[in-house]
Amino acid sequence: MAGLFLCIGAGPGIGLSTARRFAAEGFRVVLAARQAERLEALAEDLGGAPNSGVETATVDCSDSLQVAELIDRYRSDLEVIQYNAAIIRTQTLQEQPIRSIPEDIAVNIASALVAIRQAAEAMTPRRRGTILLTGGVLGITPMSNLLTLSVGKAGLRSAAQALFPSLSARDVHIAVLTIATSIAAGSKDADAVGEAFWRLHAQPREQWSWEATYG
Template identity: 35%
Template sequence: MPVIAIVGAGPGMGLSIARRFGAEGFQVVLISRTKEKVEALAAQLVADGVEAAAFAADVMRPDTVHSALAAAVDRFGPIDVLEYSPADRGLAGVSAAEATAEDLQTQIDHYLYGAVAAVSQALPGMLERGSGTLLFSTGGSSVQPRGGSFATIGIAAASLRNYAMTLNVELAERGIHAAHVAISVFIGSGPGTEADTIAEHYWTAHTKRDKPEIVHVLPGDTP
């Protein structure tokens, strides 16, 4: 059975992505900082008939990400799809005009370096097999800059976006598809913003493999 590993799994997008892939026969690896919370999510999937397991890791500590993914491979086998969802509402954003290097470094550690840690663990096996999918999630400010408290988040998320799309350039001819999904809505705020609706983009990215980026906006809005 194929395996998807979701790094940064939560009860919103992470769980919906897990259910979408689980419905297609994927085994699901959920990785998040709080073991008890991610175990509860895995239990929901198991109750729905999806083979799933939870592992604890902090994306700000690359060694824990490496260990969690290695343990997941020991449990399920090689990772076919890696999805990185780094949202952390505990990280305060700062305006660009007021931001210090330290403000940006914290966000970059979270958004970009956590992703690099996850990819460095999952990608070698994909390259060896000549197949795999790397998916990365950010908010809309990675594509359309916004000021105020969104500024430092958007700057860091834009670096993750660039990393994802550069991976696509480098890996496409080696059987690996990398794609970035920008969610330019507040999830769960109304029609068209449901996590289950947005999760369909991830399945599309994995199966169609025809574009490096998908931007989710409300109908009629411009990405």
Template identity: 35%
Template sequence: MPTIAIVGAGPGLGASLARRFGRRGFQVALLARDAERLDALARDLAGDGVEAEGFPADVGDRPSLIDALRAVERRYGTVDVLEYSPAPSGATDPRLAPVHALDVTVADIQPQVEHYVYGAVTAARQVLPGMIERGSGTLLFTTGASSTLVFPPMGNVGIAGAALRNWALALNASLADKGIYAAHVPLATFIGQGGPETSAETIAEVYWELYTTQAEPERLYSTV
């Protein structure tokens, strides 16, 4: 069975991605900081017939992320799809609070770069060698829309998201002849805070379509 590793798995988009891929025969590795919440999510998914297991990791702690992905590979053998969507953590970590472009400082940018860019690079480099050896694999990177659109209130977040976007697109161009697909999904919506088009289930369909068609290196999802 193929395996998807969801980095930043939670009860919203991560859970919906797990169900969407899991119902199509994927084993699901859930990576996030809170082991108890991961176990609860895995039990919930099991009730829907999805094989899932939690692997605690913190994207800001690169050794823990490497260890978790190694554990995923020991458990499932391979990671066929890596989805990287670390949740915005400004509410729980003041270092990650958004700062307006007029006020942003180097100290405001660095934690965002660690959160988005360093974590993504660490995760991808852990699974890429196996993908290259097999000649297949998919890397999906999620950011907010400030990575592609002008939105001054997210000054520091946009800088980091734009850097991740640039790298994701460069990866796709570099890996196409190796049978590996990479895509960037900037989300211009507040998940679950509107009509059906804002639901995590609806958004998860975009990721499934990107995975199955591999036709676009980027898909902006906007409900605003």
């Protein structure tokens, strides 16, 4: 029987489409983000998926301790986690207010590392689980006017590559999906990204990879 799929940073695009794909496979879904009203709308949308069981949980990804507590709350059933949270700030470093830089880094990479740490701690004793990261082409080709997002995506890619050998040796699959195009909510691209995340999770053990690309 499928276990629990936890999406951190759930939104109407990639997060919802990926959750819908896992729900269709019988996974219990938890959608987590900062705004409760937005989450309820997403859960209502997802409620029509076959075999869906949907919960919501509020979390502020600028506070890494909240992220750790969220994962620990679901650790007994956690089979797949997707870190999808990001702050998209279209400013150069000089334009960006100083106080916003640590918040961006907290959401875009620091809390992702905490999520990976806590998920791996839950999964490795069972020798089962998948950690999925929403990457982007900015992690390969950064842009100065999206600098904190570029740094975050590069960090996710580095984390997946660095941790893949040790985690896979303990039968936990970590992978980043590097997305090279914009994804609109409800679009065919959003559905295709959800399918790409599903394929990463469903890869046979001998074919595991730490990165896939879309777009």
